[in-house]
Amino acid sequence: MSAGIDLENVCCDFGTFRAVDDANVSIRPGEFFSFLGPSGCGKTTILRMISGFIEPTAGVIRIGGQDVRGKRPNQRPTALIFQNLALFPLMPIWENISFGLEVRGVDKATRRRKAEDLLRLVDLPDAADKMVSQLSGGQKQRVAIARALAVEPSVMLLDEPLSALDLKLRQHMRAELRAIQKRTGVTFVYITHDQGEALAMSDRVGVMSQGRIQQIADPREIYNTPVNGFVASFVGENNIFEGRAGAAAGGMAAFDTEEGRFRARLAPEAEGKPVKLYVRPEHTVLTAAPGTENSVPVTVAEVSFEGPFIAVLARTAKGRAIVSEIRNDGQATVPQMGAAMHASFAAERAALLPDASVRG
Amino acid sequence: MHKFRLGLSHLYMGLFLLYLLLPLVVMSGAAFNDSKLPSIVPWKGWTTMWFSEMIADQRMMVAFRNTLLVAVAVAVLAIVVGTAAAILVNSISGRLRTALYGMMISTILIPGVVIGISTMIMWTKLGNAIGTDFILFKPGLHLSVLGQVSYIAAMVMLLVLARLQSFDAGLEEAALDLGASHAQVMRRILLPHLYPAIGAGAAVAFFQSIENFNVTQFTRGGADTLTVYVFSKVRSGITPTINALAFLLICITLVLAAVYEVNRRRRARAEAARLAQARRAEAEEGIGAA
Amino acid sequence: MQDMIRRYGPGLTLIICLLVAFWLVMLVIVPNITLLEQSFRPYLPVAEIGGPRDTYSLGNYMKVLDGTVEKSLLGISFTIPVHVYTFFLTIFYSILVTFICFLLAYPLAYYLAKIVSPKSLPTLLLMLFIPLWVSEVLRAFAWWIILAFKGPLNAMLLGIGLIDAPIRWTNMGYTGVVVGLIYTYVLFMLFPLYNAVQSLDTNQIEAAEDLGAPWWKIHWKIVLPHSKPGIASGSVMVFMLSAGSLLVPSILGSTTSQWFTQTIDQWFKDALDWNTASAYAFLLLILCTLFVTVALKLFRVRLSDIAK
Ligand SMILES: Nc1ncnc2c1ncn2[C@@H]1O[C@H](COP(=O)(O)OP(=O)(O)OP(=O)(O)O)[C@@H](O)[C@H]1O
Numbered sequence: 001m002s003a004g005i006d007l008e009n010v011c012c013d014f015g016t017f018r019a020v021d022d023a024n025v026s027i028r029p030g031e032f033f034s035f036l037g038p039s040g041c042g043k044t045t046i047l048r049m050i051s052g053f054i055e056p057t058a059g060v061i062r063i064g065g066q067d068v069r070g071k072r073p074n075q076r077p078t079a080l081i082f083q084n085l086a087l088f089p090l091m092p093i094w095e096n097i098s099f100g101l102e103v104r105g106v107d108k109a110t111r112r113r114k115a116e117d118l119l120r121l122v123d124l125p126d127a128a129d130k131m132v133s134q135l136s137g138g139q140k141q142r143v144a145i146a147r148a149l150a151v152e153p154s155v156m157l158l159d160e161p162l163s164a165l166d167l168k169l170r171q172h173m174r175a176e177l178r179a180i181q182k183r184t185g186v187t188f189v190y191i192t193h194d195q196g197e198a199l200a201m202s203d204r205v206g207v208m209s210q211g212r213i214q215q216i217a218d219p220r221e222i223y224n225t226p227v228n229g230f231v232a233s234f235v236g237e238n239n240i241f242e243g244r245a246g247a248a249a250g251g252m253a254a255f256d257t258e259e260g261r262f263r264a265r266l267a268p269e270a271e272g273k274p275v276k277l278y279v280r281p282e283h284t285v286l287t288a289a290p291g292t293e294n295s296v297p298v299t300v301a302e303v304s305f306e307g308p309f310i311a312v313l314a315r316t317a318k319g320r321a322i323v324s325e326i327r328n329d330g331q332a333t334v335p336q337m338g339a340a341m342h343a344s345f346a347a348e349r350a351a352l353l354p355d356a357s358v359r360g
Numbered sequence: 361m362h363k364f365r366l367g368l369s370h371l372y373m374g375l376f377l378l379y380l381l382l383p384l385v386v387m388s389g390a391a392f393n394d395s396k397l398p399s400i401v402p403w404k405g406w407t408t409m410w411f412s413e414m415i416a417d418q419r420m421m422v423a424f425r426n427t428l429l430v431a432v433a434v435a436v437l438a439i440v441v442g443t444a445a446a447i448l449v450n451s452i453s454g455r456l457r458t459a460l461y462g463m464m465i466s467t468i469l470i471p472g473v474v475i476g477i478s479t480m481i482m483w484t485k486l487g488n489a490i491g492t493d494f495i496l497f498k499p500g501l502h503l504s505v506l507g508q509v510s511y512i513a514a515m516v517m518l519l520v521l522a523r524l525q526s527f528d529a530g531l532e533e534a535a536l537d538l539g540a541s542h543a544q545v546m547r548r549i550l551l552p553h554l555y556p557a558i559g560a561g562a563a564v565a566f567f568q569s570i571e572n573f574n575v576t577q578f579t580r581g582g583a584d585t586l587t588v589y590v591f592s593k594v595r596s597g598i599t600p601t602i603n604a605l606a607f608l609l610i611c612i613t614l615v616l617a618a619v620y621e622v623n624r625r626r627r628a629r630a631e632a633a634r635l636a637q638a639r640r641a642e643a644e645e646g647i648g649a650a
Numbered sequence: 651m652q653d654m655i656r657r658y659g660p661g662l663t664l665i666i667c668l669l670v671a672f673w674l675v676m677l678v679i680v681p682n683i684t685l686l687e688q689s690f691r692p693y694l695p696v697a698e699i700g701g702p703r704d705t706y707s708l709g710n711y712m713k714v715l716d717g718t719v720e721k722s723l724l725g726i727s728f729t730i731p732v733h734v735y736t737f738f739l740t741i742f743y744s745i746l747v748t749f750i751c752f753l754l755a756y757p758l759a760y761y762l763a764k765i766v767s768p769k770s771l772p773t774l775l776l777m778l779f780i781p782l783w784v785s786e787v788l789r790a791f792a793w794w795i796i797l798a799f800k801g802p803l804n805a806m807l808l809g810i811g812l813i814d815a816p817i818r819w820t821n822m823g824y825t826g827v828v829v830g831l832i833y834t835y836v837l838f839m840l841f842p843l844y845n846a847v848q849s850l851d852t853n854q855i856e857a858a859e860d861l862g863a864p865w866w867k868i869h870w871k872i873v874l875p876h877s878k879p880g881i882a883s884g885s886v887m888v889f890m891l892s893a894g895s896l897l898v899p900s901i902l903g904s905t906t907s908q909w910f911t912q913t914i915d916q917w918f919k920d921a922l923d924w925n926t927a928s929a930y931a932f933l934l935l936i937l938c939t940l941f942v943t944v945a946l947k948l949f950r951v952r953l954s955d956i957a958k
């Protein structure tokens with residue numbers, strides 16, 4: 001039913017421009033896998049190579065272990081959900097959903113039955129005879145999913161399917177998509193530039209930048225131990241310090257900055273490379289007395305109340321901004337503007353990371 | 361806007377409509393005048409005699425049938441060729457597209473006389489060169505059809521191309537992705553989207569063919585079409601049978617125009633209702649999700 | 651092309667290309683090349699075709715210069731070959747028709763685009779379209795009735811006392827032809843103009859009014875320049891149709907009006923000399939191409955804009 005996908009050294013060039021560079025990833029059967037990255041980083045291109053609309057310039061793509069080179073989209077066991085859904089406006093909903101069956105020569109009664117089953121699955125039981133223009137955005141979304149499921153694909157490819165919806169509905173559909181994926185067991189390859197979406201829905205995430213896959217890991221690992229500065233900044237906020245790393249010992253290293261000497265984690269593969277120090281605002285604490293390690297005296301410059309947390313922007317004597325987030329548990333004390341305090345962070349929470357890996 | 365000028369502009373519109381429609385009324389009116397000459401003055405009394413004479417006019421009936429045959433053939437060919445041309449132009453780009461497109465629309469600007477003579481000469485010469493007596497290579501209405509198609513196809517092409525530009529090529533990809541063959545994509549996705557334009561193209565081609573004179577005149581051999589027949593009648597002895605014919609044609613036009621208008625309004629209403637429903641669904645969803 | 655094969659598959663792509671090739675090659679290019687080739691051959695009895703006398707020459711084109719007439723213009727009298735004279739008169743009157751059509755259609759186009767209420771617009775447009783669906787020959791015939799010596803126009807003018815004796819409208823040189831051509835083709839000027847004016851942002855007009863510009867200045871400085879593409883396509887259409895018309899000059903022409911298409915028709919149908927007819931037809935084609943090119947250059951628009 002569901003199949004894995006392997007990309008081995010896949011490249012894609014448009015003229016002299018390399019849109020995807022040496023992509024290697026192995027997506028497991030039944031997995032919910034997301035590609036996350038900024039606009040133009042090559043996400044859609046990867047998806048279109050898997051579905052067969054573009055042939056890779058180099059490398060091999062396997063679906064369910066089979067090399068799919070030269071196979072046209074209609075010969076691959078994939079179903080693509082388009083960025084703009086691409087529902088057929090001139091067909092009623094049930095014909096839209098059963099189109100894939102119609103072209104396979106399935107008779108009308110069976111098609112109709114199947115369409116109604118799928119409409120129940122996506123929670124739209126009464127829509128069979130409506131036209132596409134009668135549906136709302138969220139309903140169209142579900143129809144597109146039902147249409148893709150109708151051909152019983154072993155892989156579903158979704159290209160930013162929720163980007164057209166408003167915030168509330170988007171969050172609702174996240175849960176729904178995830179539920180449908182679990183129910184059907186089909187491999188989902190999901191594309192998004194929204195980190196929240198990717199982290200909340202996926203079994204694993206591949207973060208991309210400029211045509212390169214930067215890191216492949218499960219959402220926690222992506223957030224907690226990003227492999228480079230790009231991943232760290234794309235997935236969440238950071239306080240960043242420039243400086244020079246000393247020798248590593250036991251995975252930790254000293255880091256000299258103009259604010260003083262810090263200690264932070266240093267991965268073995270980053271040793272010897274130029275690195276910066278990254279620490280999340282929620283791991284940065286502000287106290288009246290100096291912290292036990294990695295502590296800098298600061299002055300509170302700005303306090304903004306965000307609801308679930310309070311963001312405090314403080315400045316060092318050299319003018320560097322440091323942000324600290326305090327969880328709003330109802331009794332948290334908010335620092336006063338202009339107060340002199342100390343910012344500090346635990347060495348285990350801070351990482352010394354190189355910049356993104358780039359082509360060439 | 362100045363009141364006086366506004367009134368003046370309404371007046372001008374009225375006069376212009378009068379200018380356009382009055383000649384048609386005069387022509388229709390003459391069909392009922394009991395006078396040997398087609399005119400409304402002097403009025404010699406009411407008659408429907410010219411209609412019965414028209415029906416009795418064998419040559420006119422033959423010409424009428426020929427006209428319909430030619431028009432249908434032209435419409436079919438022009439639709440096929442014009443649609444293919446539109447699809448081709450729409451899916452290529454660069455220099456080739458500019459050149460092809462330019463050549464296609466320039467056919468509209470070639471004088472009918474030139475099309476008629478060149479079509480006639482080419483096919484008869486081709487027949488002589490091959491040394492065949494096959495009917496295709498002799499003067500006749502089939503050459504009129506080919507000549508007319510040569511520029512009417514461009515009109516269909518323009519209509520279809522305009523419609524194609526509103527087509528989302530993603531739909532084709534979606535259908536292919538769902539396993540459809542290229543032929544199925546064409547039949548189920550692309551052509552249905554183009555049908556309104558193809559229909560309009562068929563109507564335009566049909567009427568253009570009916571009113572064509574120049575091309576037909578040079579290619580028809582001995583056969584008559586309505587336009588050619590009316591022309592020869594006007595030049596020689598006119599009887600008001602022509603007016604009777606004109607009256608009928610104008611009536612048909614009016615009926616078609618009315619049908620079109622009613623249809624247009626109905627479709628606009630249906631579309632508005634659908635959009636309203638989508639908006640309602642959208643609103644409910646907002647409440648449901650919140 | 652690669653893109654097209656991907657979209658429609660090799661089979662359909664081939665069919666589409668063949669259909670277009672049939673149209674452009676068999677119905678357009680080859681006929682016109684044949685026309686050109688034929689125009690350089692002499693008119694010979696069937697037996698001599700392909701014989702020693704069947705050689706290329708400019709003979710057919712030189713026939714334009716045969717037979718001269720005495721004419722005077724602005725007090726200067728001169729002789730001019732008949733066919734050249736016809737040729738120039740055809741151009742002159744076609745331009746006249748085009749110009750009058752523009753004068754008639756422009757206020758109306760502006761009215762339809764900017765003044766009339768949007769509700770009654772579709773109905774008005776439909777009414778304007780009706781004459782377009784009635785065939786050209788009948789439109790010319792209608793004016794033949796109206797302009798007849800004992801016809802309604804004379805009757806009306808006599809009735810209101812504007813004239814004392816009926817006028818022979820269709821025997822006043824090109825009067826009948828011009829009247830007929832204007833009536834037949836004015837709509838081909840109106841619709842492109844309407845489209846062009848319509849695309850003008852009404853705010854621009856209102857801003858100009860607000861700044862105190864008089865109405866004629868608004869038209870001269872804002873509406874007209876904006877409508878250039880529409881004027882160009884309307885003019886090209888009307889000129890081509892007028893210069894190429896055979897029906898209207900044949901029906902509404904007088905003994906002293908000769909249209910160039912009629913000359914071609916006579917070579918083809920009466921003299922049965924297809925070769926000379928070809929040469930003349932080719933001259934007409936060149937004239938038209940020239941006119942379109944000049945008009946496009948003058949108005950700085952492209953051929954592809956015309957087609958809208
Ligand atoms: N057919 C093409 N020809 C040339 N360049 C292309 C083509 N398709 C994509 N590109 C380029 O490749 C790069 C990656 O495009 P892609 O569509 O994969 O980005 P994306 O990550 O999906 O972005 P978005 O989030 O905006 O959809 C872009 O810079 C784009 O300009």
Ligand SMILES: [Mg+2]
Nearest residue numbers: 043044083159
């Ligand atoms: Mg994309």
